[in-house]
Amino acid sequence: MNLRILIDRFACRFSAFLSVCCVALLALIAVGLIYKSWPILLEHSLSELLFSTIWSPMKGKFGFLSFIISTFQITIFSLLIAFPICLLSATYLVELAPRSILKIVLPLIDILAGVPSVIYGIWGVLMIVPCIRDHIAPFFGYTTSGYCILTGSLVLAIMVVPVMMHLLIQVLQAVPHELRDSTLSLGATHWQMIKLVVWRKCLPGIMATTILGISKAIGETIAVLMVVGNVVQIPKNLFESGYPLPALIANNYGEMLSIPQYDAALMFAALILLAVILFFNMASAYILKRVTKSIT
Numbered sequence: 632m633n634l635r636i637l638i639d640r641f642a643c644r645f646s647a648f649l650s651v652c653c654v655a656l657l658a659l660i661a662v663g664l665i666y667k668s669w670p671i672l673l674e675h676s677l678s679e680l681l682f683s684t685i686w687s688p689m690k691g692k693f694g695f696l697s698f699i700i701s702t703f704q705i706t707i708f709s710l711l712i713a714f715p716i717c718l719l720s721a722t723y724l725v726e727l728a729p730r731s732i733l734k735i736v737l738p739l740i741d742i743l744a745g746v747p748s749v750i751y752g753i754w755g756v757l758m759i760v761p762c763i764r765d766h767i768a769p770f771f772g773y774t775t776s777g778y779c780i781l782t783g784s785l786v787l788a789i790m791v792v793p794v795m796m797h798l799l800i801q802v803l804q805a806v807p808h809e810l811r812d813s814t815l816s817l818g819a820t821h822w823q824m825i826k827l828v829v830w831r832k833c834l835p836g837i838m839a840t841t842i843l844g845i846s847k848a849i850g851e852t853i854a855v856l857m858v859v860g861n862v863v864q865i866p867k868n869l870f871e872s873g874y875p876l877p878a879l880i881a882n883n884y885g886e887m888l889s890i891p892q893y894d895a896a897l898m899f900a901a902l903i904l905l906a907v908i909l910f911f912n913m914a915s916a917y918i919l920k921r922v923t924k925s926i927t
Contacts, residue, residue, distance in 0.1 A: 684865060697864055748851060748853045755854060842912075
């Protein structure tokens, strides 16, 4: 048999083997988390763990509702801040700005995406915390230490912007230029072309990018941990402290594990994060598949 054909078959099968290994690794992680979480699942019902607000490990009380709500509050508010910035910036770079500006900005976006999260956390402590404590919260009639949900949301929004903007630029560039030209030739303004053609054509891709942004935001740990306050409570407003799930794991794993079921409780928190992120990633992959078919 031809050597070229043998090499081609080997490369194909080896790639398939690596793909299976990736899926198997994810399955092993999930099985490991379930195994380590099993002791607490035997002692407490799933509804008690997910919907109770009582967190007292010394008394065997492990209610995750406060952590779950804090996690989603920070994630949602960060995306409400980051999404319009990313969408409008990406639209300007693709549709309005000269190509030279896009070539300059893209590497800078990649650099921002690679900055360690602890740097963003330090920046949040030095800049955002005092600003919210001394200016923003008093303006709205609240008193706060500055370590609150709003601070965590702002820091997380800045961290998510490079990833979302890069993806949105790719989605907008995938729209065929013929659609733009034909719309403009019919007398539409540039803004009408963007709003009625480009954004509408990219809507599934924009939704998928938002979901990917949610997945990244949920898993961020160090930067949010440094600025959110880490108080076990359900925040009633943006100026109260919270305690997201990643911060719970990072703060406590390796400490106080002599307490019965504490290890299992932290592993269950990791399992919740994995399940949520997998859900959003699968939804994003499905939407991206649909947008690819619609564009092509």
